[in-house]
Amino acid sequence: MPGDTFTVFHARRTFDLSSVPARFVVHVSADNRYRLYVNGVQVSSGPQRSDVMHWRYETLDLAPHLRAGRNVIAALVWNWGASRPVAQHSNRTGFLLQGNGQVEAALVNTGTGWKVLRDPAYSPIVITTATLGDYYAAAPGDSVDGSRYPWGWERADYSDDSWSDGASAIVGRVQLRAMAPGGYGEVSGWQLEARSIPSMEETEQRLARVRRTTGVETDGAFLRGAGDLVIPARTTAVLLLDQSHTTNAYPVLETSGGAGSMVRLTYAEALIDAKGQKGNRNEIEGRTVRGLRDVFLPDGGARRRFTTLYWRSFRYIQMDVTTADAPLRVHDLHGIFTAYPFAERGRFASDLPWLAEMWGMNWNGARIGAFETYMDTPYWEQLQYVGDTRVQGLISLYVAGDDRLLRQAIEHFDFSRIPEGLTASRYPSALTQIIPPFSLIYVAMVHDYFMHRDDPAFVRARLAGVRGILDWFGRHVDATGMLGPMPYWNYVDWTKPWDRGVPPGADDGHSTTISLLYAYALQRAAELEEGVGMRGAAADYRARAEAMRAAVRARAWDSARGLFRDAPDISAYSQQTNVLAVLANAVSSAEQRDLMERVLADTTLTQASYYFSFYVLEALRKAGLSDRYIEQLAPWQAMLKLGLTSAPENPEPTRSDTHAWAAHPNYGLLATVLGVRPSSPGFRTVRIAPALGPLLRAEGRVPHPSGDIDVRLVREGKRGLRAEITLPRGLSGVFEWQGQRRPLREGRQIIRFE
Numbered sequence: 001m002p003g004d005t006f007t008v009f010h011a012r013r014t015f016d017l018s019s020v021p022a023r024f025v026v027h028v029s030a031d032n033r034y035r036l037y038v039n040g041v042q043v044s045s046g047p048q049r050s051d052v053m054h055w056r057y058e059t060l061d062l063a064p065h066l067r068a069g070r071n072v073i074a075a076l077v078w079n080w081g082a083s084r085p086v087a088q089h090s091n092r093t094g095f096l097l098q099g100n101g102q103v104e105a106a107l108v109n110t111g112t113g114w115k116v117l118r119d120p121a122y123s124p125i126v127i128t129t130a131t132l133g134d135y136y137a138a139a140p141g142d143s144v145d146g147s148r149y150p151w152g153w154e155r156a157d158y159s160d161d162s163w164s165d166g167a168s169a170i171v172g173r174v175q176l177r178a179m180a181p182g183g184y185g186e187v188s189g190w191q192l193e194a195r196s197i198p199s200m201e202e203t204e205q206r207l208a209r210v211r212r213t214t215g216v217e218t219d220g221a222f223l224r225g226a227g228d229l230v231i232p233a234r235t236t237a238v239l240l241l242d243q244s245h246t247t248n249a250y251p252v253l254e255t256s257g258g259a260g261s262m263v264r265l266t267y268a269e270a271l272i273d274a275k276g277q278k279g280n281r282n283e284i285e286g287r288t289v290r291g292l293r294d295v296f297l298p299d300g301g302a303r304r305r306f307t308t309l310y311w312r313s314f315r316y317i318q319m320d321v322t323t324a325d326a327p328l329r330v331h332d333l334h335g336i337f338t339a340y341p342f343a344e345r346g347r348f349a350s351d352l353p354w355l356a357e358m359w360g361m362n363w364n365g366a367r368i369g370a371f372e373t374y375m376d377t378p379y380w381e382q383l384q385y386v387g388d389t390r391v392q393g394l395i396s397l398y399v400a401g402d403d404r405l406l407r408q409a410i411e412h413f414d415f416s417r418i419p420e421g422l423t424a425s426r427y428p429s430a431l432t433q434i435i436p437p438f439s440l441i442y443v444a445m446v447h448d449y450f451m452h453r454d455d456p457a458f459v460r461a462r463l464a465g466v467r468g469i470l471d472w473f474g475r476h477v478d479a480t481g482m483l484g485p486m487p488y489w490n491y492v493d494w495t496k497p498w499d500r501g502v503p504p505g506a507d508d509g510h511s512t513t514i515s516l517l518y519a520y521a522l523q524r525a526a527e528l529e530e531g532v533g534m535r536g537a538a539a540d541y542r543a544r545a546e547a548m549r550a551a552v553r554a555r556a557w558d559s560a561r562g563l564f565r566d567a568p569d570i571s572a573y574s575q576q577t578n579v580l581a582v583l584a585n586a587v588s589s590a591e592q593r594d595l596m597e598r599v600l601a602d603t604t605l606t607q608a609s610y611y612f613s614f615y616v617l618e619a620l621r622k623a624g625l626s627d628r629y630i631e632q633l634a635p636w637q638a639m640l641k642l643g644l645t646s647a648p649e650n651p652e653p654t655r656s657d658t659h660a661w662a663a664h665p666n667y668g669l670l671a672t673v674l675g676v677r678p679s680s681p682g683f684r685t686v687r688i689a690p691a692l693g694p695l696l697r698a699e700g701r702v703p704h705p706s707g708d709i710d711v712r713l714v715r716e717g718k719r720g721l722r723a724e725i726t727l728p729r730g731l732s733g734v735f736e737w738q739g740q741r742r743p744l745r746e747g748r749q750i751i752r753f754e
Helices: 102-108 353-368 386-400 404-415 436-452 456-475 512-531 535-556 575-583 589-601 613-622 630-641 665-673
Strands: 007-017 025-031 033-038 041-046 055-061 069-079 094-099 115-118 122-125 141-145 192-194 201-205 209-214 229-231 236-257 262-268 293-297 304-307 312-322 328-339 347-350 676-678 685-688 697-704 707-716 720-727 732-737 740-744 747-753
Touching: 007 094, 007 102, 025 033, 025 041, 025 069, 025 102, 041 055, 069 094, 094 102, 122 293, 201 236, 236 262, 236 293, 236 353, 312 328, 347 353, 347 665, 353 386, 353 630, 353 665, 386 404, 386 436, 386 665, 386 697, 404 436, 404 456, 436 456, 436 512, 456 512, 456 535, 512 535, 512 575, 575 589, 575 613, 589 613, 613 630, 613 665, 630 665, 665 676, 665 697, 685 707, 685 720, 720 732, 740 747
Parallel strands: 055 192, 141 293, 685 732
Antiparallel strands: 007 069, 007 115, 025 055, 025 094, 033 041, 033 069, 122 141, 201 328, 209 236, 229 328, 236 304, 236 312, 236 328, 262 293, 262 312, 347 697, 676 685, 697 707, 707 720, 720 747, 732 740
């Protein structure tokens, strides 16, 4: 079957056991996706998203789900075909289950003994950019015809006598093995590696309420699973359902009767008015739904449970129902929430209440922006981009204390490198996209990991990629000492004066912005090289960074305005360029404060987006202006007033209501306001330098590889401070306040400053 053909199939293997074994270990994978059931209970879903050279498999102990007598292992496997998400690297159809030992292998290995059915009930509902009015790259909707679905197929008592023999019907079956080429070095097919991240969370989640109805009345009991919604025969009904916040979930619809009826679910992050504007996300008057949709066609049977192949992202669901000659009874409609299983270990509290609301909004966005990879937006694209991921990785480290998804992301971008040396902008991806500035951000991401985790072997393994990136940029430095013309998409930030987010000079040469970003990456690469003992390489990178800074100062500095131009000989100035000048040390430490004051005060500058404000706020801290951090969060306070429950991609009008690159203040509250940062590679020591600004008190927790760092701060008078600090075993460091320094040791300690 061609790889671009949409197909869904079911596979079953029945076997008998005289008794339940203590262990029954199997390995399983599929392409594109699968769900695995044992005796009717789902036990796994995957595979972990990656590329063909690093295709993932799960290892499962099925013993807890087995019983004496007849058992069945059943798999739902699908290939989206031509409608696959851009993040789906492969486009073939295959399923593999292999026992870990001889007993398991004899009973359940895919091939002889398996039965397979291609399911005609499913068809894709293709969603396009034109359909939604903006770039869409995620999965299609599902149409599921209940009259053609093999109800009960996953249970042991189901009869599969009419199904095809699995030995000939399973397409693309491969043998499970570690990634290794053939005897003569040939590599083909799926190169399998063990799963490296935990299984995704799946938790029942109830919709909050019915916001409006036409054609039917309801008290909403069906949303609680506490009563039925009955739609009479020959009726058209529309119900608007509100989750109350943005979320990711598999919708679950349970019905009875209603032969010939149709239920359509349409998902949206927000409603839109007649002009296509979202406005306050809590308001529904005069607003409609536009978005991804699924269609379920009940067959009239008793207690049918419909769901989708893949999860949906939404706040609102519009439920459109039409019935034929029989009434439809809806017993239940709820979601199964899903996301990477981050736990909220970190916390922040203060005497400014809206900061707690912002924290909740940002953490919700960070959670639903992470699945088997980080995602720029769970609704629109579900792609892991370098620029977004650096921010998301820092939030993960500081709030969850979990580095596994970040490690995978760093590996993914390393895998994505093209022969020229650059990383792809996003990965895994079926469509290669190159954004050279994102490769520089990747270098900074590796440096973030280097500073926060004591893992020199992992960092050392990334250095070949880092060197390749910096060598690519080195080859593009021309006689001016700045970066000359560069190919691909030189995106830096979404901001209105820049076409496609590209700063002046990026394409045709001599972009101050990207030249400074290159110097910024060189500085961090020097620390990486020095950290693994490569002092010569570190010295070379520092020399290259200084040469770039000198060229920028000579050609792009406007002494009259006290600012760097976006490119030499043009009168264009931006926050982006000038904060990079601070971060890359293109001005001395003594000059950085004045430059940042001008950056904040001069409203004629091209302004940074929510995303790039991460770098503005990092430069603010570097320039000694951390006490102004809280005042820079006014845009996030405005988000709350709009009813947003996750930070959006851009200011209004915004495509995406969930873009975790704008959730970075949760990192900043801990790393800048509480001031907790590593002071040596691997977070072996800590520096706590709080910047309370208008706050009278603040407290929080930062996860550390050795435990938790707890900080409680209370102002005493105009300049005084009482600090209660608890460090985990083995961690030491320094506390700084108003130019004073005190040593920190493991355990609890109280420090006072007059």
